[in-house]
Amino acid sequence: MTLLEVKDITHSYGASRSFWRKQDVKPVLSGISLSIEEGTCLGLLGSSGAGKSTLGKVILGLEKPQKGQVIFQGQDVYAMDAKSRQQMRRNLQVVFQDSYSSVNPRLTAEKIIAEPLENYEKLSAGEQNRAIASLLEQVGLSSSDMKKYPREFSGGQLQRINIARALALKPKMIVLDESVSSLDMVTQTTILDLLQDLKKMHGLSYLFITHDIRAAYSISDAMAIMHKGQIAEVFHNKDEVFTSQQPAVKSLVDSMLPEHPRYRNAAAPTEAKKLFSR
Amino acid sequence: MHTQPNVLQVDNLNIAAKSSRGALPLVRNVNLELKPGKVLGLIGESGSGKTVTSMALMQLLSQRSMHVQGSIQLHGQELNGLPAQAMRNIRGKDIGFIMQNPMNAFTPVYTIGNQFVETIRTHTGLGKKQAVELAIASLESMNLEEPAKLMKKYPFQLSGGMLQRVMIAISMSLRPAVVIADEPTTALDVTNQLQVLNELDRLRTECGTAILLISHDLGVISQLADEVAVMRHGEIVEQAEVCELFDRPQHEYTKNLLQARPMLSGNEALNRLVI
Numbered sequence: 001m002t003l004l005e006v007k008d009i010t011h012s013y014g015a016s017r018s019f020w021r022k023q024d025v026k027p028v029l030s031g032i033s034l035s036i037e038e039g040t041c042l043g044l045l046g047s048s049g050a051g052k053s054t055l056g057k058v059i060l061g062l063e064k065p066q067k068g069q070v071i072f073q074g075q076d077v078y079a080m081d082a083k084s085r086q087q088m089r090r091n092l093q094v095v096f097q098d099s100y101s102s103v104n105p106r107l108t109a110e111k112i113i114a115e116p117l118e119n120y121e122k123l124s125a126g127e128q129n130r131a132i133a134s135l136l137e138q139v140g141l142s143s144s145d146m147k148k149y150p151r152e153f154s155g156g157q158l159q160r161i162n163i164a165r166a167l168a169l170k171p172k173m174i175v176l177d178e179s180v181s182s183l184d185m186v187t188q189t190t191i192l193d194l195l196q197d198l199k200k201m202h203g204l205s206y207l208f209i210t211h212d213i214r215a216a217y218s219i220s221d222a223m224a225i226m227h228k229g230q231i232a233e234v235f236h237n238k239d240e241v242f243t244s245q246q247p248a249v250k251s252l253v254d255s256m257l258p259e260h261p262r263y264r265n266a267a268a269p270t271e272a273k274k275l276f277s278r
Numbered sequence: 279m280h281t282q283p284n285v286l287q288v289d290n291l292n293i294a295a296k297s298s299r300g301a302l303p304l305v306r307n308v309n310l311e312l313k314p315g316k317v318l319g320l321i322g323e324s325g326s327g328k329t330v331t332s333m334a335l336m337q338l339l340s341q342r343s344m345h346v347q348g349s350i351q352l353h354g355q356e357l358n359g360l361p362a363q364a365m366r367n368i369r370g371k372d373i374g375f376i377m378q379n380p381m382n383a384f385t386p387v388y389t390i391g392n393q394f395v396e397t398i399r400t401h402t403g404l405g406k407k408q409a410v411e412l413a414i415a416s417l418e419s420m421n422l423e424e425p426a427k428l429m430k431k432y433p434f435q436l437s438g439g440m441l442q443r444v445m446i447a448i449s450m451s452l453r454p455a456v457v458i459a460d461e462p463t464t465a466l467d468v469t470n471q472l473q474v475l476n477e478l479d480r481l482r483t484e485c486g487t488a489i490l491l492i493s494h495d496l497g498v499i500s501q502l503a504d505e506v507a508v509m510r511h512g513e514i515v516e517q518a519e520v521c522e523l524f525d526r527p528q529h530e531y532t533k534n535l536l537q538a539r540p541m542l543s544g545n546e547a548l549n550r551l552v553i
Contacts, residue, residue, distance in 0.1 A: 048438065048467045155324065182464075184324045184494040186538040211467040214497075214539075255472040257497030259539065261520040264501055265472060 003173060003205050004036040009058055009068035028054045029065065029229045036173070041199065041206040043220030043238070045213060045252060050226040052209045056177045059207065060094055061085070073172065090120055093166035097178035099158040103150050109136070109161050110146040116168045135164040139194060156187035160194070167198065173205040180215060192219055213241070213256055225249045284351075285455045285488040286312040286335070286373075291348035293327075293334050293512075301345055304330050305512040308348075312456055312488035317478075319503030319520065320492045321535065327512040328492045332458045334358075335490070336375060337365045353455065371401040374449030374487075378461035380441035384433040391429030394448055401452055416451040417444065420477055439470030446474065450481050457481075460492045475501050496539055500524065508532050 009032040012025050028051045036042045046052045057063040059070055061077045070077040072088055080088065096102050103112050113132050117123060123131065133143035139160040150158055159179065166174050176195070180188045196219060198204060210216050216223055223241055225232045227248035235241050242253055258264055288310040294301040305327045312318055322328050333339050334346050337357055350357040352372060357365065369375070377383045384393060394413040398404060404412065410429070417425035420443045433441060442462065449457055459478065463471040479502055482489055491503055499506055500520065507517040508529065516529040527533045 047469050185496060186323050186535060189538040213468070251469055255469045257472065258500045260524050261500040
């Protein structure tokens with residue numbers, strides 16, 4: 001079943017006119033259409049400035065697009081009443097790249113995870129406490145971490161707390177916007193494994209936004225490549241990414257770094273340079 | 279090869295933070311050797327002491343809060359304990375530094391050209407005009423388009439990838455003997471990443487610069503490093519030639535690190551295709 005459908009989204013920034021001169025309008029997204037099936041992960045790839053994060057915000061209901069529709073669970077995200085919107089917010093969660101700026105530094109881990117629970121569920125103090133402890137355990141932390149403040153955690157640990165918070169209301173879908181990019185490789189892999197387990201356990205869907213093909217490949221069921229505000233190509237079979245002749249896709253694949261020093265990437269990315277020079 | 283003298287030699291480097299509970303050791307018994315034109319990779323997870331080591335090499339740690347012991351020799355000259363003024367002459371000229379976040383490395387209120395020329399003129403006797411020429415030539419060699427126009431721009435007008443290449447151009451313009459690159463491509467996307475690594479590779483072949491490449495990304499290390507030192511909890515646990523380390527890791531930690539890479543599901547056909 002289709003969980004999320006994005007239809008022909010067009011959006012631009014800088015549309016406001018200044019007194020001194022007419023600002024040029026720069027389209028950030030043009031004619032984007034995508035869909036995500038229930039229980040699957042779509043990897044959204046692209047170089048910086050391709051419009052990946054803007055699309056993520058549009059999907060989350062944070063940035064109203066100038067044209068087009070976002071349909072989540074059969075309802076238009078930008079044309080729903082307050083009650084359905086509240087329900088939508090519950091089912092659609094997000095984890096951003098910067099774990100420190102996503103939490104209030106003055107709240108303990110317990111309070112951070114409790115926030116969505118307090119907003120949506122009426123739990124007794126004991127139930128809530130147990131719920132938080134089990135969430136912390138699910139993401140590989142222990143209930144003894146409850147009273148700690150954000151500054152006492154490492155980036156990877158704090159990202160787990162962000163994931164625990166996103167999971168608290170048992171959502172249908174999580175938007176992961178470069179959620180693992182700033183972590184070191186060991187942490188990155190453990191978080192990717194964790195996400196995969198959680199997906200299986202709860203039947204979650206992900207929109208995994210990244211510029212790292214390797215990470216996207218390891219977690220996604222399907223991949224979409226963005227380039228300059230448009231979808232360059234969608235791959236339902238992710239292996240086809242590596243054989244694609246689409247220039248934007250090819251330049252991303254060609255600039256992948258080797259897994260072993262024997263296979264150094266000697267090719268100067270001339271294609272890439274042509275493609276990305278302004 | 280063996281007769282080449284080391285450009286930078288680090289012996290028994292120990293770093294400890296001064297705290298109310300006494301000295302807290304951060305880095306213990308680190309020995310490193312950098313040879314001209316060679317790239318030494320330094321890997322390890324976050325918090326293992328990679329950056330603190332590089333800061334010590336540059337003598338950037340405050341003596342009030344840190345103990346730095348051991349010997350750091352650049353062309354035989356001892357850097358540890360050198361007066362601040364003498365060290366300032368070395369930094370930028372003999373040791374270049376490329377930082378992780380190009381957005382924070384520049385002053386936002388001066389143009390690129392202004393900061394570039396200032397760096398050049400601080401370290402050389404060049405006149406303003408000559409300095410501008412050298413700056414433009416260095417930017418050009420970094421494959422940056424329209425360098426003359428670029429000189430008039432402010433840091434926020436450039437993308438992260440371009441700014442990182444400007445930073446490399448600045449640190450390379452004075453042909454330093456050593457460049458310390460601390461996570462030079464972590465903030466960049468894949469296409470820019472490869473380009474920056476290729477530029478570093480070109481510079482070390484052309485200018486014979488020794489590079490200390492600090493990264494947690496094994497892809498970056500496999501692309502550029504000749505030799506790799508693995509750091510953990512402030513100690514170097516293993517050091518070997520790059521292929522040797524990837525093929526036959528000795529230390530348990532290195533094995534784990536190598537296994538932690540997100541692989542393309544071990545699909546050999548795909549791997550070859552990508553390569």
